Amino acid sequence: MSAATFRMAVVRDPGGPRPIDLIEVPVIEPGPGEIRVEVAGATVNPVDLAVAGGFFHSLGLINQPDRTGLGWDFAGTVAAAGPGVDVAVGTRVAGLIAGLDRDFGPYAEQLVVSAADVAVVPDGLDLVAAATVPLNALTAAQIMDLLGDAPADGDRLLVTGAAGAVGAYVVSLATDRGWRVTGLARAQDEEFVRGLGADFTTAAEPGWDAVADGGVFQERGVALVRDGGRFVGVQPAVMPAAERGITVVAVSAHPDGPRLAGLLARTVSGELPARVHAVVPLDQVADAHREVAKGGLRGRYVLVP
Ligand SMILES: NC(=O)c1ccc[n+]([C@@H]2O[C@H](COP(=O)([O-])OP(=O)(O)OC[C@H]3O[C@@H](n4cnc5c(N)ncnc54)[C@H](OP(=O)(O)O)[C@@H]3O)[C@@H](O)[C@H]2O)c1
Known part of the structure; x- marks a missing residue:
């Protein structure tokens, strides 16, 4: 240079x-x-x-x-x-x-x-x-803002792509907000996903209170949500259609220095991957x-x- x-x-x-x-x-x-x-x-x-x-x-x-x-x-x-x-x-x-x-x-x-x-x-x-850390941990934190706290009438959250960058952070952060988390990932990712504190599946049945779509399942992800549940996607430019009273939103990651400081602190402590x-x-x-x-x-x- x-x-x-x-x-x-x-x-x-x-x-x-x-x-x-x-x-x-x-x-x-x-x-x-x-x-x-x-x-x-x-x-x-x-x-x-x-x-x-x-x-x-x-x-x-x-x-x-x-x-x-x-x-x-x-x-x-x-x-x-x-x-x-x-x-x-x-x-x-x-x-x-x-x-x-x-x-x-x-x-x-x-x-x-x-x-x-x-x-x-x-x-x-x-x-x-x-x-x-910044993009994927902040995206996950901002997905949790969109999902909110687990409601009293249903706290079962499915995270697709749970072994991916966004998905693994969502798995890690969602329990803070009271969700009971199941990670959907490839069979070889089971140990990693369970190590984050989630249940594990390679193929989910429909009926989840909420789906966080780190695996970009899109319409297939919405189909897994129960009537009236919540879906948070990761592709704001190509949103899947809402159906059956499901709230469908997508995250758009944005910078947030103070929040990133907290996520970096949780990384150095080993709490986040x-x-x-x-x-x-x-x-x-x-x-x-x-x-x-x-x-x-x-x-x-x-x-x-
Ligand atoms: N909107 C935003 O602001 C924002 C911000 C960050 C990321 N994103 C988007 O979010 C998406 C995920 O990003 P990422 O960085 O987390 O990607 P990633 O690390 O590649 O994670 C995606 C994970 O999903 C898994 N997966 C895909 N299909 C699956 C299936 N049928 N069964 C089980 N696992 C499956 C992949 O496994 P394999 O590798 O084995 O296929 C991979 O582990 C990307 O599209 C990215 O562009 C959006």
């Missing part, structure tokens, strides 16, 4: 055979309320594959003429702080950039982000592991996407600039 530029991975040809390019872009200084982070790790999540594959461009949700930024969650070190920011240079932080329609993202050497959207990474949690499958250099981003696309991973690829 030269003094005045940094490297960033972007989508130049969404849906094309080589959608991702590494480019050099000018360093920008943080504005009021912002920090510049030297990225130590950026997590590869399923949404990034959908961006590179052109899914959101085809829905009209991304309209970037030149390049689309990649990545949502990251961890790194504060390199500069803008006016009004009381965070020391060198502080270790993790955070989340939400939204799809942007020309920058954490798949980069540097990132300018609102200081309110990051949390300090506690001692004892390395930055690569911390990078895997931090699952890293592999750490790869940023310039191998295309290989990482190809591996993630094969499916079946139980942990994240983290890109290191």
Whole structure:
């Protein structure tokens, strides 16, 4: 990296055979309320594959003429702080950039982000592991906001994709809110899901008071909810239809620095999982996407600039 530029991975040809390019872009200084982070790790999540594959461009949700930024969650070190920011240079932080329609993202050497959207990474949690927390733990916490506390007339929650990133966090957080949780996952995930404190199934019958759909079952997930129950999906852009008086909503993950601080504290204590499958250099981003696309991973690829 030269003094005045940094490297960033972007989508130049969404849906094309080589959608991702590494480019050099000018360093920008943080504005009021912002920090510049030297990225130590950026997590590869399923949404990034959908961006590179052109899914959101085809829905009209991304309209970037030149390049689309990649990545949502990251961890790194504060390199500069803008006016009004009381965070020391060198502080270790993790955070989340939400939204799809942007020309920058954490798949980069540097990132300018609102200081309110990051949390300090506690001692004892390395930055690569911390990078895997923000998107999926906050999504799960925000799913729990949508589900609410277990009602008196029915507390049986089915979490589909319970061994996945979002699903495992929902399993971990739902018991706090009084739900009796069953995780639906592959047969080989039984030990992991039970280890989170949930019952386990590979194939659920209908009749659940609520379904949290980390496995993206969509209509098949709604069909598992009892009449008048609740369904929380993970795909706000393509919502399944409501039926039989069921409340159908979908989460849209958004940054929340203070809440992330609590989730990181629960990670360093071992209460919440931090699952890293592999750490790869940023310039191998295309290989990482190809591996993630094969499916079946139980942990994240983290890109290191
Ligand atoms: N709306 C938002 O703000 C938001 C935020 C975060 C994530 N998301 C979305 O949420 C979804 C889940 O994300 P994630 O990161 O948790 O993905 P993930 O880690 O791949 O988890 C999905 C899990 O579902 C499992 N699964 C799928 N079909 C199954 C079946 N029939 N039986 C049992 N298990 C099944 C998968 O197992 P296999 O790997 O074996 O198939 C995997 O373990 C993605 O679509 C992501 O884009 C949305």
